[in-house]
Amino acid sequence: MDEKHNQTESQDLSRRTFFAKLGIGSLSIAAAGTAAFSYQYLSPNVLYEPSPVINAGKPESYPLDSVTQDVNSGIYIIHSQEGFFALQAVCTHLGCMTTWKQELGIIACPCHGSKFYVHSEDHHKPGDKIEGPAPKPLPWNKMWINDDGDLMVDRSTEIPAMQFVRV
Amino acid sequence: MPKTLANYFDELRQTRIWRSVFRSGSGTSTLHRSLAIQQNVFLHLFSTKVRKRMMSFSATWYLGTLTFGTFLILVLTGVLLMLYYHPSVPQAYADTKDLQFVVSSGMFLRNLHRWSAHAMVFLVFAHMFKVFYRGAYRPPREFNWVIGVVLLLITLLLSYTGYLLPWDQLAFWAITVGSNIALAVPLLGQKIHFLLLGGNAVNANALLRFYVLHCVTLPLAAVVLIAVHFWRIRKDGGLYVHQSEPARAKAAADSATAQVEIPKPEAK
Numbered sequence: 520m521d522e523k524h525n526q527t528e529s530q531d532l533s534r535r536t537f538f539a540k541l542g543i544g545s546l547s548i549a550a551a552g553t554a555a556f557s558y559q560y561l562s563p564n565v566l567y568e569p570s571p572v573i574n575a576g577k578p579e580s581y582p583l584d585s586v587t588q589d590v591n592s593g594i595y596i597i598h599s600q601e602g603f604f605a606l607q608a609v610c611t612h613l614g615c616m617t618t619w620k621q622e623l624g625i626i627a628c629p630c631h632g633s634k635f636y637v638h639s640e641d642h643h644k645p646g647d648k649i650e651g652p653a654p655k656p657l658p659w660n661k662m663w664i665n666d667d668g669d670l671m672v673d674r675s676t677e678i679p680a681m682q683f684v685r686v
Numbered sequence: 687m688p689k690t691l692a693n694y695f696d697e698l699r700q701t702r703i704w705r706s707v708f709r710s711g712s713g714t715s716t717l718h719r720s721l722a723i724q725q726n727v728f729l730h731l732f733s734t735k736v737r738k739r740m741m742s743f744s745a746t747w748y749l750g751t752l753t754f755g756t757f758l759i760l761v762l763t764g765v766l767l768m769l770y771y772h773p774s775v776p777q778a779y780a781d782t783k784d785l786q787f788v789v790s791s792g793m794f795l796r797n798l799h800r801w802s803a804h805a806m807v808f809l810v811f812a813h814m815f816k817v818f819y820r821g822a823y824r825p826p827r828e829f830n831w832v833i834g835v836v837l838l839l840i841t842l843l844l845s846y847t848g849y850l851l852p853w854d855q856l857a858f859w860a861i862t863v864g865s866n867i868a869l870a871v872p873l874l875g876q877k878i879h880f881l882l883l884g885g886n887a888v889n890a891n892a893l894l895r896f897y898v899l900h901c902v903t904l905p906l907a908a909v910v911l912i913a914v915h916f917w918r919i920r921k922d923g924g925l926y927v928h929q930s931e932p933a934r935a936k937a938a939a940d941s942a943t944a945q946v947e948i949p950k951p952e953a954k
Contacts, residue, residue, distance in 0.1 A: 558881075568886060613862070614866040
């Protein structure tokens with residue numbers, strides 16, 4: 520009789536254990552819900568950030584073999600022998616704004632000394648790193664000419680290097 | 687005999703109002719002194735009784751206490767600075783300049799806040815080096831060391847979030863670089879960066895988030911952990927002084943640093 524009684528107790532949940540498990544289970548579900556809710560709340564759905572698409576004006580305003588930096592939008596508009604292209608001016612190392620060094624003919628970052636090519640030769644493309652800690656070349660941004668004949672750049676879209684816009 | 691100031695103070699301590707606040711009352715007996723510590727919400731975190739050696743300068747160089755002192759200065763000056771500072775893009779930089787050049791004693795408070803912050807980071811490191819090289823992190827104090835490491839991280843995060851608030855060029859680029867380091871986290875880097883800044887770039891959302899972290903979230907976390915840190919000193923056997931350690935802990939500590947002599951096997 521005693522043995523039988525013990526058996527049923529070990530197989531069945533006691534009322535106390537059942538409610539404890541129910542409590543832990545519902546708290547876990549609530550905790551998961553809270554985590555999801557917190558993550559969603561902390562991620563803004565609407566951003567009042569500048570548009571990634573920039574109107575860079577008429578192509579004629581960029582002389583041949585010129586590098587023009589737009590500090591506000593963080594891009595270079597480069598008019599080379601091959602055509603127009605846009606390089607991102609934000610350093611791929613830690614996000615500082617690079618600058619165009621006309622006297623040296625290169626792009627350089629003031630924060631940690633990364634340097635980048637602007638002109639293409641056999642062994643390198645514009646945007647490639649010359650030296651410094653930058654892990655990647657400066658990305659090329661998508662560039663096109665709109666219906667009004669203005670140069671447009673989409674800063675959020677990276678394209679493979681050596682795709683020039685010819686006017 | 688004329689009454690001295692001490693007599694008056696003693697009389698004050700006997701009054702009903704005083705006794706309603708400080709129940710232990712006056713008296714210099716060991717019991718009274720113990721009760722004065724034990725029955726105070728702030729002091730009861732500490733031991734009612736400590737060895738004299740633990741209070742000596744050489745034991746700790748008072749580095750933990752000094753760190754706490756800078757924290758108190760930072761809370762006080764920080765709350766005062768909050769009265770003139772608006773965490774918004776058009777106003778933040780102008781408010782910082784106003785604090786320096788327009789607000790009475792604003793320059794003093796801002797500099798006190800800044801230098802105390804530097805001092806706190808220095809003192810936290812000094813405190814940790816002292817604890818480390820004295821071996822005070824060893825059991826039974828290992829958990830308090832872990833809390834200390836978390837407090838170090840909170841101190842550094844407080845410094846980092848406070849860096850952005852002046853909203854000048856240095857602040858903007860320092861936070862740009864710092865938040866870009868978060869991008870290096872595998873898989874989650876982009877998400878952490880986005881949540882930290884509340885966007886893709888250092889902007890209005892980032893300024894507000896850093897303000898809330900700097901003025902509310904991180905100080906609250908620091909206060910809670912500081913309380914646990916102090917309380918654990920008592921629970922772990924008081925401040926570490928080698929001579930005051932129980933024989934067992936002392937032997938364990940010695941074997942960790944000194945070479946242990948291996949006893950020769952006895953001949954059968």
